[in-house]
Amino acid sequence: MKPARFDYHRARDVQGALRLLSDLGEDAKIIAGGQSLVAMMNFRLARPAHLVDVGALDALRYVRRDDEGLHIGALTTHLEVESRGLDADFAVLSEAMRWVGHYPIRTRGTVGGSIAHADATAEWCLLAVLLDAVIVVESVRGRRSIDAGSFFFGFYSTELAFDEMIVEVVFPHPAPHAAITEFAERQGDFAIVAAAVSLDLRGDEVVGGRVALGGVGATPVRSPEAEQVLAAGGTFDDCAEAAADALELEDDGAYTADYRRTLVRTLVARACKDALVSQGVSS
């Protein structure tokens, strides 16, 4: 399949990209790695009249750490994060990348593109919600920072205005005891359900934590019920049970609610155990 006609514009720098987005209006779309957008265009699920190619904006390809946390430039690819092997505080981000599609997809797909595309089971969206990431966006009107918790609001829907571009994602909190796990029918497919956990430890004792789920609704969600179990010193199995019980799920064309609930129960328990051993703490 081929996409509908479009005009192609190559941005040379961030300001140029923002001007193009502003001038071209709602019929324009950014293309970064193209790993989601091109498929959408080929299936005519997206028909932008203009593509603004930001692939050459190397200034937005970086991973760096300072007092505010870990900053990842929007054009950084999944593979760059994976091969960088981030240190213990953010190792979960590198480790999560093996779940993203296949190697060729990871060489082209970008962190900003994933967050903007907002697939309900995308690993970057799940990690952003789990770790309270901040999405930094720019337009000709200025710059603003949006908490991941309020950035995603429906299937493939976000807070982004048509003229805004994600320039950076910031992970403010180190997560040395964190893990992500998921289930898909074939390796490299998007997950049916994904679970991510970040534990708070005092010594070897779990004193709390965060639990986030993908594939259980239109956006990734935290599970306050599961987090309460962790804070109260409950077992990982109780935590997983609480996450599964609290969900309101419906059968869809592909999977039943019971199937997804069973996956949640299994994956949350597994993610908790993986998070505990992630930095050498024995379970």
Ligand SMILES: Cc1cc2nc3c(=O)[nH]c(=O)nc-3n(C[C@H](O)[C@H](O)[C@H](O)COP(=O)(O)OP(=O)(O)OC[C@H]3O[C@@H](n4cnc5c(N)ncnc54)[C@H](O)[C@@H]3O)c2cc1C
């Ligand atoms: C076979 C296959 C399997 C895949 N499996 C997975 C998977 O398991 N997990 C997963 O997470 N992803 C998966 N992907 C998608 C992949 O991760 C994409 O790289 C990602 O979703 C989009 O990144 P991109 O840079 O390719 O964005 P593009 O495809 O270029 O753009 C996607 C959308 O984001 C917008 N956009 C891009 N960059 C920005 C920006 N900086 N600011 C604002 N808007 C922007 C575009 O306008 C477009 O609407 C898969 C893709 C394929 C083809």
